[in-house]
Amino acid sequence: MKLALFADIHSNLEALQACLAHARSQGAERFAFLGDLVGYGADPAAVLDLIQTCAAEGAVVVLGNHDAAALGNLSETINDHARMAIEWTRTQLSPRHVEFLSGLPLIVHEANMTFVHASAAAPDKWIYVSDPLRAAYSLEATQASYVLSGHVHEQTLYYTGAGGRPISFVPTPGVPIPVGRHRRWLVIAGSAGQPRDGNPAACYAMLDNAHATLTYHRVPYRHIVAADKVRAAGLPERLALRLEHGD
Amino acid sequence: MVALPNPGDELDGFRIEERLYVGGMAVIYRVSSSAAEFPLVMKIPRLGFGEPGTSVIGYETEEMVLRSLSGPHVPRLVARGDIERHPYLVMEYISGRHLSDWLDHGPVGAEEVARLGVALATAVHALHRQDVIHLDLTPGNVLFRPTGEAVLVDFGLARHGHYPDLMAEEFVRPAGTAAYISPEQLFGVRCDPRSDVFAIGVILYELATGQLPYGSPRGAKALRRRLYRDPTPPRAIVPAIPQWLQEIILRCLEVDARARYSSAAQVAFDLSHPDQVNIGERGRRLRRDGRWKVFRRWWRAAGYEPAPCPEVSSQLSSAPIVLVAVAVEYTDELLAQAMRDAVRRTLASERDSRVVLATVISPVSFSGERTEEDTAANRRISGRVQLRHWAQPLRLPSDRVFCHVLESSDPADALVEYARLNHVDQIIIGASYPGLPLFGMPGATSDRVVSAAPCSVLVVRPTEKG
Numbered sequence: 001m002k003l004a005l006f007a008d009i010h011s012n013l014e015a016l017q018a019c020l021a022h023a024r025s026q027g028a029e030r031f032a033f034l035g036d037l038v039g040y041g042a043d044p045a046a047v048l049d050l051i052q053t054c055a056a057e058g059a060v061v062v063l064g065n066h067d068a069a070a071l072g073n074l075s076e077t078i079n080d081h082a083r084m085a086i087e088w089t090r091t092q093l094s095p096r097h098v099e100f101l102s103g104l105p106l107i108v109h110e111a112n113m114t115f116v117h118a119s120a121a122a123p124d125k126w127i128y129v130s131d132p133l134r135a136a137y138s139l140e141a142t143q144a145s146y147v148l149s150g151h152v153h154e155q156t157l158y159y160t161g162a163g164g165r166p167i168s169f170v171p172t173p174g175v176p177i178p179v180g181r182h183r184r185w186l187v188i189a190g191s192a193g194q195p196r197d198g199n200p201a202a203c204y205a206m207l208d209n210a211h212a213t214l215t216y217h218r219v220p221y222r223h224i225v226a227a228d229k230v231r232a233a234g235l236p237e238r239l240a241l242r243l244e245h246g247d
Numbered sequence: 248m249v250a251l252p253n254p255g256d257e258l259d260g261f262r263i264e265e266r267l268y269v270g271g272m273a274v275i276y277r278v279s280s281s282a283a284e285f286p287l288v289m290k291i292p293r294l295g296f297g298e299p300g301t302s303v304i305g306y307e308t309e310e311m312v313l314r315s316l317s318g319p320h321v322p323r324l325v326a327r328g329d330i331e332r333h334p335y336l337v338m339e340y341i342s343g344r345h346l347s348d349w350l351d352h353g354p355v356g357a358e359e360v361a362r363l364g365v366a367l368a369t370a371v372h373a374l375h376r377q378d379v380i381h382l383d384l385t386p387g388n389v390l391f392r393p394t395g396e397a398v399l400v401d402f403g404l405a406r407h408g409h410y411p412d413l414m415a416e417e418f419v420r421p422a423g424t425a426a427y428i429s430p431e432q433l434f435g436v437r438c439d440p441r442s443d444v445f446a447i448g449v450i451l452y453e454l455a456t457g458q459l460p461y462g463s464p465r466g467a468k469a470l471r472r473r474l475y476r477d478p479t480p481p482r483a484i485v486p487a488i489p490q491w492l493q494e495i496i497l498r499c500l501e502v503d504a505r506a507r508y509s510s511a512a513q514v515a516f517d518l519s520h521p522d523q524v525n526i527g528e529r530g531r532r533l534r535r536d537g538r539w540k541v542f543r544r545w546w547r548a549a550g551y552e553p554a555p556c557p558e559v560s561s562q563l564s565s566a567p568i569v570l571v572a573v574a575v576e577y578t579d580e581l582l583a584q585a586m587r588d589a590v591r592r593t594l595a596s597e598r599d600s601r602v603v604l605a606t607v608i609s610p611v612s613f614s615g616e617r618t619e620e621d622t623a624a625n626r627r628i629s630g631r632v633q634l635r636h637w638a639q640p641l642r643l644p645s646d647r648v649f650c651h652v653l654e655s656s657d658p659a660d661a662l663v664e665y666a667r668l669n670h671v672d673q674i675i676i677g678a679s680y681p682g683l684p685l686f687g688m689p690g691a692t693s694d695r696v697v698s699a700a701p702c703s704v705l706v707v708r709p710t711e712k713g
Binding site: 159167175 | 410
């Protein structure tokens, strides 16, 4: 079964729609949303409507730090621009959206997979899994072959060698990587709604559990439209520029 | 522990026949299957108590890499077992000889070394083009199909440029075969395709001289000697070895990867065109460097830093072989200028490129007379003189430009065939346009080259004025 992994969508409707369409064209049979559905972008309500529809069809959805912040749990990891965006986001959400976000789990274990926004070692601490040591902690907290997460916006794959230490690997988009189930893998899908590696194209990843392969994708989308909407909403200019330049 | 099967056993539909090979990492059996279209072998890793822990990683690596590879230079992978139950790989049985068979009877003649070397380098280039570096090339890992193509086997230490490297960090100590391992591999570098070029150099040296350039050292200190102690020049061992072959071998064996050939295709090219090899001091020397020089290199080796790793396929694309098709009998200066501009632009962006200028002459003389000036040999020489003259305004260093006169009554066919045999990455050819003989004729040379070429073709036409 092909499972499409979307992380850090950040209220970017154009990016989400483009990723969903790409994933369907690649034969995705199921979706997982790895947190930070909202924040930064201009379309929180439409994005949540879309994800709620997917959830009703069986998609996995977990909570991210921006989602928690939108519910009122502002953590220290959130910067000023993010805080302004969160305050604006709250004004856009209906009680139905709030109810949906409030019901989201921090972590989901299913078969040989663990879904979590940040580190499986402490899902509510919003730790950035940005090096092999933190990847090791996250992997140690679960038995799953695949730990599927976001929070860090750059696409990365951590794998354990026979020595047990994780090694970080930067994937090439579009290349199916063999990810044997007998090994342990920590997948950072990359940000769909706010890429930061200098390339404005949206990120997502596809796990093919039957063939044990993982493919990272980059999807171009109408990022200028998304940036203009950020400006029109009166959100900080920096957030619009980020979408335009992908940095 | 996974028990090894016995002849007569059956595993996932494969009947185990005789045991062909028992090694430290794996056991190989001949197997049969009713569905098989060609002879098969099964390779089973030695896993479990008392077996080397590296063999499982080697098995996984080989499986990953073989799955990704295609073409005549690797065995076809037919089936693989579940790593947790029965790890095995079933692949095509290669019936030909091992390269090591040639080593049984002392030094091999230069022509034969070149023939074997071209086949080997062609296979290695095919691997590099698929983003894989072998990293353990030895005469035992190279076989020849009855058709003459080299087949590379044993990918347990290989590296795929787009896959996680399972070997990384597993081997703080260098992994590879002591006699053939490159200097950078001693430092754990596993991402440079030029490491395979080094191993090709060791194999060519061994074929040509019957000796190993660095022996078979044991231990880290002995292995490091190749960083500062140059091998005995092949011609000092076998005086009959021509300078061009020594030049090629010693260039492959340069300590700094950047001083070696940039690609295996360039090695194949030089081995198949000995008359075009630019022979320098490397090709002429007859003794090893003196003590003082070696001492200085030993001193510097303490601070040896491997060359930065290029990406496998991007390394190749920055080292292309560019074929420029020049019709020397038509002197169209506008077109020639436009083509030289195109060559300049290509060279400016590709730092390690080679330019091959080729022209095609008819095998029979136009006049039909066989005067002394008109023999085929003379027309070849004259063609080369004209090609050199054509390229002169480019002011290229002589080790980057090669001239070839091809003989054929069908220029398009000759160019395409040449490009295929020499791993050409791009062809630059003049368009047919008003003013050229044969303009507008169906099947003009450039059109036919475009449709049949094994690579990109740049068709050059002077910009219209006005």
